[in-house]
Amino acid sequence: MTGRSAEIKRKTKETDITVCINLDGGGCGGANTGIGFFDHMLDLFRVHSGFDLDVRCKGDLDVDFHHSVEDVAIVLGQCIKIALGDKKGIKRYADIAVPMDEALARVTADVSGRPFLVFNVGLKGKTGDFDLDLIEEFMRALAFNGGITLHINLLYGSNGHHIAEAIFKALAKVLSDAVRIVSDKIPSSKGVLE
Numbered sequence: 001m002t003g004r005s006a007e008i009k010r011k012t013k014e015t016d017i018t019v020c021i022n023l024d025g026g027g028c029g030g031a032n033t034g035i036g037f038f039d040h041m042l043d044l045f046r047v048h049s050g051f052d053l054d055v056r057c058k059g060d061l062d063v064d065f066h067h068s069v070e071d072v073a074i075v076l077g078q079c080i081k082i083a084l085g086d087k088k089g090i091k092r093y094a095d096i097a098v099p100m101d102e103a104l105a106r107v108t109a110d111v112s113g114r115p116f117l118v119f120n121v122g123l124k125g126k127t128g129d130f131d132l133d134l135i136e137e138f139m140r141a142l143a144f145n146g147g148i149t150l151h152i153n154l155l156y157g158s159n160g161h162h163i164a165e166a167i168f169k170a171l172a173k174v175l176s177d178a179v180r181i182v183s184d185k186i187p188s189s190k191g192v193l194e
Helices: 037-051 068-085 134-146 160-178
Strands: 005-011 017-023 031-032 052-059 094-099 103-110 116-120 148-158
Touching: 005 068, 005 160, 017 068, 031 037, 037 052, 037 068, 037 160, 052 068, 068 134, 094 160, 103 160, 134 148, 134 160, 148 160
Parallel strands: 031 052, 116 148
Antiparallel strands: 005 017, 017 052, 094 103, 103 148
């Protein structure tokens, strides 16, 4: 792997994960976590970000999906952080609203090295066998391990599947925009982004 890319393998008693990312890719790769809906969300993220992304996870799905979803987000966040290096030249801030049928989600990001999550969505229940509250867990682990401030707001929507799709597509577009190289400087008055 070259350029702004990273690969991490992480194994615990609960999960065995490999994530590879290239921020300057063409949206190639795939996801295999054993959780169909989650794979669908990761594929949406890959396609709409344009990042090359390959995610492999063997988790304790007999317990539930929580460990796999959270641990994949931990590793993905770490990969993004490594791939960004010193963040020289990135745009840093981005904001987008994405519709999916009746749902409209807005995601705002600051790729600053300072992690924070605001999640004004209130997703409950399931779509298929996937607990929708795991989406907040995913976003928290991604933000805190990637050093990203994320504000995720559902403006409106009623279908859980559509809301989740709008959020993951918006996340993809906002991160793709925020990590774009737009100069040769570190975008901070401090001179560093940590």
